[in-house]
Amino acid sequence: ESWKFALEEIDGSVQDAYAEAFKKRIEEKSGGEVTVNIYPYGTLGTSTQLTELAANGAIQFANASPGHLGKLIPEIQVLSIPYLLSQNNECNKQVLGGSEVIYENLDEKFENQGLKLLTMYPEGQMVWTTNKKITSPEDFSNFKIRVMTSPLLVRAYEAFGANPTPMPYSEVYSGLQLGQIDGQVNPIFAIEEMKFYEVQDYMIWAGQQQFTTTVVANYGFYDGLSDEHRQLVDSTVDEMVDVIFKTQDQYNKERLEKIKQTSDIEMIHLNEEQRAVFAERAKQVEKKFVEMTGDSGEKVLNALTQEIKSCEDKMGS
Amino acid sequence: MTTTLVAVMIVLLLLGFPMMIPLIAAAMVGFFFYFSGINPEIMIQQMVGGVKPVALIAVPMFIFAADIVTKGHAADRLLDLVLRFVGHLRGGLAITTAASCTLFGAVSGSTQATVVAIGGPLRPKMLKAGYTDAFTIALTINASDIALLIPPSIGMIIYGVVAGASIGELFIAGIGPGLFILLMFSVYCWIAARFQGVPVEEKATWALRWQAIKRALLPLGFPVIIVGGIYTGIFSPTEAAAISVLYAFLLEVVIFRSVKLSEIPDIAMSTGLITAVVFILVAAGTAFSWTISFAMIPQQILGGIGMDQMAQWEILAIIAVSFFVGCMFVDPIVVILILVPLFKPYVQAAGIDPILVGVIVTLQAAIGSATPPFGCDIFTAIAVFRRPYLDVIKGTPPFIVMLAAVSVLLIVWPELALFLRDVAFGY
Amino acid sequence: MTKTASDAKRPGRDTPPIRVLNIIDKAFETFETYVLAYGILIMAVNTIANVFGRNLFNQSLYFTEEVNQFLIVLVTWVGLGYASRKGRHIRMSAIYDQLSDPLKKALMIIMSLGTGAVMFVLAYYSYQYLDGLMGRGTVTPALGVPLWVTYIWVPVGFVITGIQYALTVVRNVRAHEVYISYTEVDAYDESDPTVGSGL
């Protein structure tokens, strides 16, 4: 039996590391009875297309990021709200890896799309790269920042005082180089991969967001698995929560080191007060989210906030 | 499976089916006979996805702008100016065509748009001057492809991302080979002009030249606006295409009054037709390459040729040949996405500079766009110039030989690409 | 322009059902030309507006990208039909061009039958694909328009094209000359390329 796993990222990325580790475990545990083929970014299509491929069963597993998944399951965009997840990443791991709210509330919604939500994991802090120093919303005035075409993200950066500008990912590098846009926001591994640091002056940590991805399976495939195989998938997914959490942390550290070594880009970490100003403005995004997703969105939002808070209390952070 | 797909494609191609059919039929064969239980709807998903990238908008927009100025006066005025300065030199007009294609292609980033925008107005002039049509078309499509090597280049960006190479370094490394190719083409133009017995015109007086400059002043705004707008960050290369439509409209309809407002929809219609003819092939090509990817055919072909034992030049040669063949059939971007990860470990293990690989890969993409059977620039030339397939490709062999020679040169003498990079980045 | 049927030989003797067919065909042709012309025009205006919006009013039009994507799908698939009508699809005619007229005609009929069949198969799968999009309620990210609405031109274009190729078969069976489409005789433009734009 051969399972296909398609990624939204290239060979050597965090998602690839997940898929490779998943593959290794599945193949070992099944004694070679099951093999997993990995298709990195671009070989089978764009993110949206991959979700469709998983839904119609051409492939069994795919990565799907909330930004894209949001078109099908609006509630999942809760993960795009700034300052919602914890500054304590251990809490993020617990919530993303096993939140009852998300998995149970959204299970049926995923099923309606022909999908099974297997897991979610963070891929690292979203960091701003800019051509000027940004420490407050005022600094963002008349600042063109590239964000994904997501109404929620557009709203977020408007709230931050910036001028959000949509642009295809492949054009961002030249857009920054030629000054068509002033900055962009992405996790560290992407900033390193796309070499955005080559054409920017500052990297700014505002702690607003984790870049999160989900792994989905084709619903019919998952549902029709033998008990033995289902156990194989489930146990592997569980084991992977810790594995990928460590891996992404290590990857981001390595990539950051690489950026430090090859460029003299200035790195700025906003302090608590500076972050609080942006966090306050992010409340507007929560409103927008509830507006867009109605009651069921609000339920997810409230429950998630609750879970994170109780985890933070327990951890004493 | 590979053999069957190739056989189906060749037979349908030679029978004279519309070019989209061999590509789609090959995909269908994959779905109906090899992928059991996989929904053929995916073909549609991939076809639609193939034409959706936003950067593709540049193609119809530049075609539209070129259509407007060719119908009006701007193109003639610009060409007049060029002829008054280089008409008396042997091969002057042809060299101008090559240089214009390089410049325009460099800025627009689209080889297809260049074929239309430069080839449209210049081809009649070259034919009138006495060049053969085969030479003229081949020169246009091949010189347009230099665009891929000169920044900004989407091909290089994609390569940089997949290979983990510096995009800034790639951009700089492409300039040397790009200009070198332009030089080779110019020499060939000079030779062709001699052998085709193209007469030179009488040298124009400075009075006539001055007159031509004045007449061309407003049309000269095109390169100024396009280059200026892009490099000051006012608009992206994609948007520059639409801005040039606006400028073409202002010039021809408002200022020169050489095109009537009522003619604009007709011109747009003709633009739409050419766009559709070319884009349906982009769509079909995307469905085809998905099939190849899904079946993991490249992995099967490349597996077991023992690349881990090979010398640097052998690996580079295999890379060049693989990309050359791939780009003959499928869009270069897709080839880069599929093949670069397969070669990456060997390139790293052999200690080859990924920037050099990037330049070689981009060059193959450029050659592939102008190479039969499925080069997208060939399609564009057929759609725009309305010549049979064979007429369009007749003049290409010498150009392909020249470009292949540059590929070989890059393998034996990497400094051609790396010299500028080393200077700029202080290696 | 290529010679059209109206230059080659005049209908006039067409039977009434054929005349009705011609009227319907003409209506479709008009629709196609309008879509192509205004599709391209709106694409230009839309893109230009975004440049001005961003630079003069500090306001990017968040829908520009999506509208352009819709238009390019529209132009490609409706243009697919129009290009078939005008016999403008790109083909490698090297071997075909060497053949005698009866063989050309035979090949043209085979080619049109095959191409038409492929178009109808693709039309079927596009319908299925759209049906799936409808069922899942997929919407576009910026405007929130159902995705199937923006793709509806795909099956429409394939059906129009399939019909065009079917008509080409009919024409080739009935007429004396070889036709590359229902209305166009198979001939390349032999006019002087040094005059005019080459378009």
Ligand code: NA
């Ligand atoms: Na370029």
Ligand code: NA
């Ligand atoms: Na090609």
